[in-house]
Amino acid sequence: MKHQNDHEQYVLSPARALTDDEIDLIWKKPVTHASSEAETRISQEIKRNWDRGELKIANVLLEGDAGSGKTQLAKALSANFKLPYTKVTCFADMDKTDIIGAILPVISMDGIKHMEAADQTALRALYESDGFRSSTSILMEALEISQEMASAKMKQLLKQATDHVEDGVVEYRFYPSEIVRAFRNGYLLEIQEPNVIRDAAVLMALNSALELEGSLNLPTEIVHRHPDFIVIITANRSYAGSRPLNEALRDRIQHSEKMDLPTKEVMIERAAAKTGYQDYELLDALANMIMILDKTARANAIKGVAGMRSYFYWVDAVASGTSPRESLYHKVIYKITTDSEEIKILEAALDEQGFLGRLDELQMKLKKNET
Numbered sequence: 001m002k003h004q005n006d007h008e009q010y011v012l013s014p015a016r017a018l019t020d021d022e023i024d025l026i027w028k029k030p031v032t033h034a035s036s037e038a039e040t041r042i043s044q045e046i047k048r049n050w051d052r053g054e055l056k057i058a059n060v061l062l063e064g065d066a067g068s069g070k071t072q073l074a075k076a077l078s079a080n081f082k083l084p085y086t087k088v089t090c091f092a093d094m095d096k097t098d099i100i101g102a103i104l105p106v107i108s109m110d111g112i113k114h115m116e117a118a119d120q121t122a123l124r125a126l127y128e129s130d131g132f133r134s135s136t137s138i139l140m141e142a143l144e145i146s147q148e149m150a151s152a153k154m155k156q157l158l159k160q161a162t163d164h165v166e167d168g169v170v171e172y173r174f175y176p177s178e179i180v181r182a183f184r185n186g187y188l189l190e191i192q193e194p195n196v197i198r199d200a201a202v203l204m205a206l207n208s209a210l211e212l213e214g215s216l217n218l219p220t221e222i223v224h225r226h227p228d229f230i231v232i233i234t235a236n237r238s239y240a241g242s243r244p245l246n247e248a249l250r251d252r253i254q255h256s257e258k259m260d261l262p263t264k265e266v267m268i269e270r271a272a273a274k275t276g277y278q279d280y281e282l283l284d285a286l287a288n289m290i291m292i293l294d295k296t297a298r299a300n301a302i303k304g305v306a307g308m309r310s311y312f313y314w315v316d317a318v319a320s321g322t323s324p325r326e327s328l329y330h331k332v333i334y335k336i337t338t339d340s341e342e343i344k345i346l347e348a349a350l351d352e353q354g355f356l357g358r359l360d361e362l363q364m365k366l367k368k369n370e371t
């Protein structure tokens with residue numbers, strides 16, 4: 001028998017009660033969303049093994065091309081499983097407070113008044129925050145300072161608070177990281193590009209958050225992994241010169257997908273749905289050119305990418321009346337590179353297959369249709 005309610009077939013914990021705020025975090029698929037094979041496969045796999053103890057699948061890796069749809073797939077899983085979606089974007093200098101969170105003094109307004117202006121600003125920004133962001137990033141923004149300075153500022157504030165403890169006017173508040181929030185509350189967490197993290201201790205902290213039966217030691221308490229916590233790691237495929245995904249992290253993954261730039265047919269279908277543009281001859285030509293540019297850039301070690309995003313914006317520009325030849329540069333080529341020698345290589349690759357001439361033809365056709 002077919003499922004009565006197909007869009008409910010992957011809900012993992014139907015009995016679970018979510019708050020209104022949490023319901024708002026569940027992704028809603030836009031009409032332009034097209035489910036992929038990978039989406040169905042992961043949804044089925046996670047659902048199938050959900051109650052199978054040690055065989056449970058809750059850490060997934062999506063690795064591949066930029067713009068191949070990794071983030072949208074992670075969000076689609078939030079919709080299928082009916083779990084709140086949240087994400088962290090990793091950066092090289094991440095420290096342990098970015099993984100775990102930070103513990104901060106709550107000093108009375110009276111206590112704050114005697115502090116230096118910058119410290120007052122810092123504490124106000126922290127107290128006013130909803131606890132969703134890391135203390136480091138709040139301080140960096142409020143004081144416009146670097147990561148290292150923010151981290152030093154935290155230590156200084158902590159010391160001042162200790163002095164206040166003697167006056168008996170201080171309490172401590174723990175600001176959990178986004179990771180801890182998802183871990184504790186059972187959300188679907190996308191971790192973007194953890195391969196860029198440099199500090200081994202930070203990677204170890206991240207690894208412990210991926211343990212199926214794991215718990216995290218916070219300064220204030222021990223937090224256990226919520227049974228609904230799902231991690232989707234999204235990363236671009238490593239290339240020469242980039243840092244590969246940490247092996248221990250990779251080892252904690254129970255399902256992986258190789259994400260490639262979609263086929264030409266899928267690209268055309270998505271662009272037509274998104275932009276409403278229906279000239280399939282032109283959609284086809286532009287998709288071909290994107291694929292040639294992507295291949296040529298790789299083959300010549302040109303760093304930039306030509307992918308789905310460039311394609312959408314190019315089609316959209318043409319749909320609004322800009323010439324395809326002109327927008328080729330502004331929407332695609334200059335996004336890959338502005339180096340003259342590299343541009344020549346890209347142009348030559350298009351010309352070799354007759355695509356520059358073809359663009360001029362298409363442009364003439366468009367002009368004719370207008371009049």
Ligand SMILES: Nc1ncnc2c1ncn2[C@@H]1O[C@H](COP(=O)(O)OP(=O)(O)OP(=O)(O)O)[C@@H](O)[C@H]1O
Binds near residue numbers: 032065270
């Ligand atoms: N299943 C889909 N149906 C329709 N459009 C999609 C789908 N998947 C991705 N897209 C579109 O393709 C574009 C790129 O997708 P997405 O941001 O998910 O890629 P990504 O792999 O996460 O990219 P990056 O490597 O830059 O993080 C977006 O505009 C997105 O809306």
Ligand SMILES: [Mg+2]
Binds near residue numbers: 070071072192234
């Ligand atoms: Mg992404």
